[in-house]
Every structure is written in C-alpha cells, then in structure tokens.
Amino acid sequence: MSAGRQGIRAINQDIVQCRACPRLVEWRERVAREKVARFTHEDYWGKPVPGFGDPEARLLIVGLAPAAHGGNRTGRIFTGDRSGDWLFASLHRTGWANQATSVATDDGLRLLGAYVAAIVRCAPPANKPTPAERDNCLPYHLRELEALGRVKAIVALGSYAWDNSLQANAARTVERIVPRPKFGHLAECKLGDRTLIGSFHPSQQNTFTGRLTEAMLDAVFVRARKLAG
Numbered sequence: 708m709s710a711g712r713q714g715i716r717a718i719n720q721d722i723v724q725c726r727a728c729p730r731l732v733e734w735r736e737r738v739a740r741e742k743v744a745r746f747t748h749e750d751y752w753g754k755p756v757p758g759f760g761d762p763e764a765r766l767l768i769v770g771l772a773p774a775a776h777g778g779n780r781t782g783r784i785f786t787g788d789r790s791g792d793w794l795f796a797s798l799h800r801t802g803w804a805n806q807a808t809s810v811a812t813d814d815g816l817r818l819l820g821a822y823v824a825a826i827v828r829c830a831p832p833a834n835k836p837t838p839a840e841r842d843n844c845l846p847y848h849l850r851e852l853e854a855l856g857r858v859k860a861i862v863a864l865g866s867y868a869w870d871n872s873l874q875a876n877a878a879r880t881v882e883r884i885v886p887r888p889k890f891g892h893l894a895e896c897k898l899g900d901r902t903l904i905g906s907f908h909p910s911q912q913n914t915f916t917g918r919l920t921e922a923m924l925d926a927v928f929v930r931a932r933k934l935a936g
C-alpha cells in the first residue's frame with residue numbers, strides 16, 4: 708500500500724471516531740435519529756464524514772462541512788444532496804470522476820486523480836460551525852494536506868473553505884500571505900508549489916439563482932486540470 712493511501716486511511720479512521728465537539732456530536736446524532744420525512748426509512752450515518760477519493764490525487768476539493776441529510780446520512784462527503792449532484796456532475800464532465808452521480812457509498816463512484824474533503828467533518832446546525840469547532844477539526848485537514856503529497860491544485864468551494872485553506876497553509880508553512888488574498892470565483896493564490904482556486908459553492912442558494920452555472924463550475928475544474936496536469 709502506498710504511503711499516501713496508508714496516511715489517508717489512518718486519518719479517516721481517526722476522523723470517524725472523533726467526539727471532540729459536544730455540540731456537533733449531539734446535533735449529528737439527533738439528526739440521524741429524527742431524520743426527515745423523505746429519508747425516514749434510511750439508516751443515517753450520524754458520525755463524522757471523512758474525505759473521499761484518490762489518495763494519489765493531484766486535485767484536492769475542499770468544502771465547508773457535511774450536509775445534515777446528505778453526507779451525515781450517507782457517510783460520504785457531498786453524497787446524497789443537491790450540492791453533490793452539481794459537484795460530481797461537473798467533475799465527471801471535466802474528467803475527474805468516472806460517473807456523474809453520487810448517491811450512496813456503494814454507487815460505484817470513483818474520483819480520478821481528485822480527493823474531496825471538508826474543513827469541518829460533522830454536520831453543523833444551520834451549516835455554521837463555531838470557530839472553536841473549526842479549530843478542533845482543522846488538524847485533520849493539516850494531516851490530509853501532508854498525506855496528499857501529489858496535490859498541485861486546491862479548489863475551495865465557497866469563502867469559508869477559501870479562508871480556512873489559507874489558515875491551514877499558514878499553520879503548515881508558518882507563513883501568512885499578506886495582504887490576504889480575496890475570495891472570488893476563479894480567484895487564484897499560490898501556496899508554495901500548490902495553487903488555491905476559489906469557486907462559488909454549488910449550494911442551491913447559488914445554483915437556483917444563477918450565481919453559479921454549470922459552465923462556471925466546469926471552468927474551475929478545467930483550470931485545475933491545467934495546473935495539476
């Protein structure tokens with residue numbers, strides 16, 4: 708087994724057992740018990756959701772946190788929710804995924820040179836982790852950044868992932884980039900030999916309103932391909 712694969716496996720084993728944030732543990736487990744009407748017959752995962760994809764990835768995609776009835780239900784990040792429908796369809800169109808849909812852990816989805824993770828691994832109430840919860844969880848992402856040694860492009864989905872990718876880079880390299888690079892769609896920033904690319908988050912808030920179109924999201928992953936090879 709490669710070092711990258713071993714490292715990622717160890718990180719993910721630690722993530723799924725984590726109970727460091729009492730508020731998030733209570734919330735993720737309550738959501739899993741109470742469910743919503745459309746998923747009432749499903750067994751929810753109800754635990755932290757680890758990253759997913761190719762341990763030899765050249766592209767890393769970072770989101771905010773799992774969705775309460777998406778990743779917190781299925782156990783795989785961006786799986787079983789509308790944001791994931793948009794994300795994986797785009798990854799498929801741009802050659803980073805073997806199929807366009809992501810509905811369950813056994814659906815056959817494989818990422819091709821890409822890895823998807825979140826800054827916070829437990830679904831937070833109102834999609835808003837506290838700074839303390841973010842700080843508790845960030846070390847998992849730092850470990851991921853080390854284990855995914857071949858990554859050349861990092862796509863931050865939304866400003867929260869952008870800001871915390873910069874924070875993770877500062878923690879990793881002990882270097883702050885001044886002035887702080889501003890988030891925007893297709894904004895770029897060099898992080899050593901890696902490039903951070905900003906993307907509007909494929910949430911319904913953005914996709915329903917046309918703030919983010921399929922072509923705009925595809926452009927992000929085409930750009931990542933140019934950078935990552």
Ligand code: SF4
Pocket residue numbers: 722725726727728731732755827828829840843844
């Ligand atoms: S958010 Fe992260 S640190 Fe907090 S309980 Fe979940 S996995 Fe652990």
